Amino acid sequence: EAQVTQNPRYLITVTGKKLTVTCSQNMNHEYMSWYRQDPGLGLRQIYYSMNVEVTDKGDVPEGYKVSRKEKRNFPLILESPSPNQTSLYFCASSLTSDSTDTQYFGPGTRLTVL
């Protein structure tokens, strides 16, 4: 089944404890991205990647890192999480970087930083 998977689905952590949220897609998509979704603010893009080893900042990149060493994986790294990073995170992928391509979203990761 074609899908985007994220792990973990739920995470409660404490301020400053490094964490990684994994994202994997099995559709051979070139483009992958991370969003956060907050009440009243909607979906905002954190980082995106047009292909292996090519990443760029989205609208809200502060406090996050990403890497794209393999086509299928695009992990999101929070080196020193803070409470304002408590949010619902979504990974998405599309066939190419053409923004008309359909975005396929993962199931989401609900992160709470205490």
Next chain:
Amino acid sequence: SQKIEQNSEALNIQEGKTATLTCNYTNYSPAYLQWYRQDPGRGPVFLLLIRENEKEKRKERLKVTFDTTLKQSLFHITASQPADSATYLCASEAGSYQLTFGKGTKLSVIP
């Protein structure tokens, strides 16, 4: 700055009626608009894309229009059902290689 806005946070409608959701854009002219459905706690799912040269697009009970004069897209669900209850998001390009999303409209279809 360019904005994409869904002015209604929530819309309640009786089962069987047509639901109409609005997406407005300002300070730019998108070449297309996309519409997604999002159920609680789940990722958005793509529904339809309409380009600026298309006035209307249909898919089963869904219809999307794009009015470049009014700078607006309308999303219609005809013969609405309780299963259509969800949040609907519009999106368009935001510079190169990026999508920007509206905040969504939560539709509730009342039996």
